Amino acid sequence: MDAKVCYHCGDTCADTKITKDEKVFCCNGCKTVYEILSESDLTCYYDLQSSPGAVPKEIEGKYDFLSQEKIIEKLVEFDDGKTQIVTLYIPHIHCSSCIWILENLNKLNPAISQSQVNFGKKTVRATYNTETFSLKELVLLLSSVGYEPYISLDDYKTGKENVNRSLIYKLGVAGFAFGNVMFLSFPEYFEVDEYWLEKYKHLFRWLMFAYSLPVVFYAAQDYFISAYKAIKTRILNIDIPIALGAIVLFLRSTIEIIFNYGSGFFDSLTGLIFFLLLGKFFQQKTYSFLSFERDYKSYFPIAVTKIINNEEVPVQVYDIEKGDRLLIRNQELIPVDGILINGSAKIDYSFVTGESEPVKKASGDKLFAGGKQTSGVIEMEAIKSVEQSYLTQLWSNDVFNKNKEDGFTTLTNAISKRFTIIILSIAFIATAYWLYVDSSKAMNVFTAVLIIACPCAIALSAPFTFGNLLRIFGKKKFYLKNASVIEQLSHINTIIFDKTGTITSNKKSEAKYEGLPLTTEEETLLKNTLRGSNHPLSRSLYDILDEHNIITLDTYKEHLGQGIEASHASKNIKIGSAKFVGYQTETEVLNTAVHVSSNTIYKGKFTFYNSYRKGLSKLFNKLKKDYDLAILSGDNEGEMENLKKLLPSKTKLLFNQKPDDKLEYIKYHQTEGAKVLMVGDGLNDAGALAQSDVGVVISENINVFSPACDAILDASKFNHLYSYIKASKSALKIIKWSFLLSFFYNVIGLYFAITGQLAPVIAAILMPLSSISIVIFTTIATNWIGRKLK
Incomplete structure (x- = not known):
C-alpha cells in the first residue's frame, strides 16, 4: 500500500x-x-x-435528519431516556466476517452495549447509551466501517422488506450461460465433421470460454469465498470440494482450448454451477416457508386482559389493536408499546436491556413492550400492534441464552466435516488411478466424485425435520422456542410438574370462606389486591368474589411463594399462607387454603377444592412407563390423598416447596444424570424452568409468558403432552433414516463416479435432487407424525 x-x-x-x-x-x-x-x-x-x-463523501450531512426527535422516535424500538434500541437494515451483510465486525461494535465504541446480527434478514439490532452516543453517530459509525444502513424516510422504516435477489440474478446468469454453451457444444456432441465446423470451432470454443467467465467469477463466487474463508480458518466445509471441482474444470477446459486439445468441459462447468444454484434457491425458498410458518402468532398463544365497556375480557395478544385499553397485572409483561393511563407503574426492563433496576412511570408516560410490571395493576392504552413491537424477540435475547446441549446438531456438523475429508481422499485416489489407467477420464472422475458425494443431504436432514415438526406443533397449540428444543425433548427421562395452575384448572375451582366477616371496605380492598396478581389461586378467588368498586392501591407487593400485601387509605391487607399473614394453627389443614389478615388482625381463610385437568390420570399412566415422575407443589399436603388416588403409585409428591427448592431439586437430579422436563405455570417456576433441560409453561387466559421457558403449551392440550414427546422421539428416527438414505445414495453415486461412468454435469443434476429427495422424505414423514397428533 x-x-x-x-x-x-x-x-x-x-x-x-x-x-x-x-x-x-x-x-x-x-x-x-x-x-x-x-x-x-x-x-x-x-x-x-x-x-x-x-466515510464516503456522499454521506457527509446525509444523516443530519437523525438529530430530530420526532424521526428518532419513529425509528427506535425502545427509549427510556438512557438506553435506545434500534434495528437497522444493512444491505452489505454477506459473510461471516460481516457478522464478526457488526457483533463487535461495542469494541469500536463502548457506548454500544450490544449488537446482534440477523444474517437472513440482513439486520443488526443495536443497544446503546444515549447519554454519550446517538442514533446518528451509530449510523455514521456503521457507514465508516463499510456498512451503511438503508433508512427510508417515506415510511420511517429502518429496513426494506424486499428479499435479497442476488441469488436469483446469479441463477439467471448461470442459466443463460449454460443454455448458450450447450447450444455451441451441439456440433461437437454429434461429431459433425464438416467444413463450417472446422472453420468455426475455435470461435465456438472461445465463445464458450467467454460465457463461462461470468459464471465462474460472478455466479459461483459465493462458493469460492466460502471455501477460502473455511481454509483460512482451518475449517472444512462442503463448499471446498465444490469450489475445487469448479476451478479444476475451468483451468482444464481453458488449457484444452488454448493448446487445441479439445473443447473442454465448459458445458459441465456452467451446468454444475447452474444446478447447484438451483438447489440452493430451492432450499432458500423452503427455509423461507418454514420461517413464515413460525411467525409471531405461533410464539404467543398467551392472552392479555382488554378492558371493554368497563369489563375485563381476555384476548389473544396478536388481536391487540392501536387504541385498545389493556390491564397489566403484577409480574405480567407489557405486550405492546403504549401510554400509561393509571396505576402505580414500576417497570422492569431487564428482559429488554439486561438492566434489573425497575423504572417508575407516571400517567401519560410511554411504556415499551417487553417490560414487566412489578408493582400491582396498571391500565394502559396500546399505541402499536404486537407485530410492531419486539415482544417476539425476547426469547432470542442474549440475556436468556443458556447453553443447553445441542448434541445432534454437533453430530451433523461432525459427520459433514469427516465426510468432506473422506470425499477429498477418494477423489484424489480415484484421479491418481485413472491418470495411470486412462488419463482422458481422470478429470471427469475427479470432478464427478467431488460433486456427487456432497453431504448437503446430511446437513439438511435435521433442520428440515425439526423445522417442519415445529410448524406442526404450532398448529397443535404447542409452541416451541426453537427447533433444538425438539431434540432436547426426545432425550428427556424425568418429568416434574408444578401443581397449582399446572395440573389443576383455574376455571373450575371452588372456594369456601371460614372466619370473621369481612367489611365492605375490606372486601373491596381484597378484590382489588387480587386483581393485580397472576397467581392461579389469586385469579380463581378473584373470579369467585362478588364485584366491587375499582380503586387504586397505595402500595402493592407480591412475595413469591408466600402471598400478597397491599394498602389503601388506612387499611392494610395480607393474603397468602398462614405463616405469611401471621396465623398459627395446630390443626392439620387438609385442603389448599388462602388466609387473610386485615391491619395485622387475622380474619379467616378461603379453602379451595381443586379441580384437576381433564385426562390427568390417563396422561400420567402413559408417562410412567418411560419416565420418572414428580410433583413439586408450594401448597401444603392437603391434596396428597386425592393425588395418590389419581396418579400412579411411583409418582413422587413433594409439598411446601419454595421456588428455590424446586430449582435445587432439578439441579441435584441433573447431577445424577437426569434429563429433566419441567412443566409449570411460568410464575413461581421461572428458576426451575430455566434450570431444566426443557421448560414448558402451561398457558390459560393469563399473560404468563416467561423468557426462561422453552415452550408454551395451551392448557386445552395438556393431556396430549405424551404425544408431543413421542413425536419428538420419532423426529430423531426420521433424521437417522434420512442419514441412511443419504449414505445409500452416496455409495451408489460414488461407484459410478469412480468407475468413470458419470459426467460432472449429470452429477451436478443429481446432487440437488438428492437434497430435494431428503427434504421431501422428511416433510412427508413429519406430516405423517403430525396427522397422528390429535
Whole structure:
C-alpha cells in the first residue's frame, strides 16, 4: 500500500507519522480502530475491501435528519431516556466476517452495549447509551466501517422488506450461460465433421470460454469465498470440494482450448454451477416457508386482559389493536408499546436491556413492550400492534441464552466435516488411478466424485425435520422456542410438574370462606389486591368474589411463594399462607387454603377444592412407563390423598416447596444424570424452568409468558403432552433414516463416479435432487407424525 495513504480509511496522510504494524494511519482514530480489530482477531475484515474505514463523501450531512426527535422516535424500538434500541437494515451483510465486525461494535465504541446480527434478514439490532452516543453517530459509525444502513424516510422504516435477489440474478446468469454453451457444444456432441465446423470451432470454443467467465467469477463466487474463508480458518466445509471441482474444470477446459486439445468441459462447468444454484434457491425458498410458518402468532398463544365497556375480557395478544385499553397485572409483561393511563407503574426492563433496576412511570408516560410490571395493576392504552413491537424477540435475547446441549446438531456438523475429508481422499485416489489407467477420464472422475458425494443431504436432514415438526406443533397449540428444543425433548427421562395452575384448572375451582366477616371496605380492598396478581389461586378467588368498586392501591407487593400485601387509605391487607399473614394453627389443614389478615388482625381463610385437568390420570399412566415422575407443589399436603388416588403409585409428591427448592431439586437430579422436563405455570417456576433441560409453561387466559421457558403449551392440550414427546422421539428416527438414505445414495453415486461412468454435469443434476429427495422424505414423514397428533 502507498505509504501516504491511510490503511484504514484511505485518506491522504500528509506529513503524519502514525504507524502500527508497519501500516500508516492518517490519525489516532483510524489507528485505534485498527488496534481494536487486531486485538479482537478481526483483521480479516480488511480482506473484504481496501480502505474500509472511509466515510464516503456522499454521506457527509446525509444523516443530519437523525438529530430530530420526532424521526428518532419513529425509528427506535425502545427509549427510556438512557438506553435506545434500534434495528437497522444493512444491505452489505454477506459473510461471516460481516457478522464478526457488526457483533463487535461495542469494541469500536463502548457506548454500544450490544449488537446482534440477523444474517437472513440482513439486520443488526443495536443497544446503546444515549447519554454519550446517538442514533446518528451509530449510523455514521456503521457507514465508516463499510456498512451503511438503508433508512427510508417515506415510511420511517429502518429496513426494506424486499428479499435479497442476488441469488436469483446469479441463477439467471448461470442459466443463460449454460443454455448458450450447450447450444455451441451441439456440433461437437454429434461429431459433425464438416467444413463450417472446422472453420468455426475455435470461435465456438472461445465463445464458450467467454460465457463461462461470468459464471465462474460472478455466479459461483459465493462458493469460492466460502471455501477460502473455511481454509483460512482451518475449517472444512462442503463448499471446498465444490469450489475445487469448479476451478479444476475451468483451468482444464481453458488449457484444452488454448493448446487445441479439445473443447473442454465448459458445458459441465456452467451446468454444475447452474444446478447447484438451483438447489440452493430451492432450499432458500423452503427455509423461507418454514420461517413464515413460525411467525409471531405461533410464539404467543398467551392472552392479555382488554378492558371493554368497563369489563375485563381476555384476548389473544396478536388481536391487540392501536387504541385498545389493556390491564397489566403484577409480574405480567407489557405486550405492546403504549401510554400509561393509571396505576402505580414500576417497570422492569431487564428482559429488554439486561438492566434489573425497575423504572417508575407516571400517567401519560410511554411504556415499551417487553417490560414487566412489578408493582400491582396498571391500565394502559396500546399505541402499536404486537407485530410492531419486539415482544417476539425476547426469547432470542442474549440475556436468556443458556447453553443447553445441542448434541445432534454437533453430530451433523461432525459427520459433514469427516465426510468432506473422506470425499477429498477418494477423489484424489480415484484421479491418481485413472491418470495411470486412462488419463482422458481422470478429470471427469475427479470432478464427478467431488460433486456427487456432497453431504448437503446430511446437513439438511435435521433442520428440515425439526423445522417442519415445529410448524406442526404450532398448529397443535404447542409452541416451541426453537427447533433444538425438539431434540432436547426426545432425550428427556424425568418429568416434574408444578401443581397449582399446572395440573389443576383455574376455571373450575371452588372456594369456601371460614372466619370473621369481612367489611365492605375490606372486601373491596381484597378484590382489588387480587386483581393485580397472576397467581392461579389469586385469579380463581378473584373470579369467585362478588364485584366491587375499582380503586387504586397505595402500595402493592407480591412475595413469591408466600402471598400478597397491599394498602389503601388506612387499611392494610395480607393474603397468602398462614405463616405469611401471621396465623398459627395446630390443626392439620387438609385442603389448599388462602388466609387473610386485615391491619395485622387475622380474619379467616378461603379453602379451595381443586379441580384437576381433564385426562390427568390417563396422561400420567402413559408417562410412567418411560419416565420418572414428580410433583413439586408450594401448597401444603392437603391434596396428597386425592393425588395418590389419581396418579400412579411411583409418582413422587413433594409439598411446601419454595421456588428455590424446586430449582435445587432439578439441579441435584441433573447431577445424577437426569434429563429433566419441567412443566409449570411460568410464575413461581421461572428458576426451575430455566434450570431444566426443557421448560414448558402451561398457558390459560393469563399473560404468563416467561423468557426462561422453552415452550408454551395451551392448557386445552395438556393431556396430549405424551404425544408431543413421542413425536419428538420419532423426529430423531426420521433424521437417522434420512442419514441412511443419504449414505445409500452416496455409495451408489460414488461407484459410478469412480468407475468413470458419470459426467460432472449429470452429477451436478443429481446432487440437488438428492437434497430435494431428503427434504421431501422428511416433510412427508413429519406430516405423517403430525396427522397422528390429535
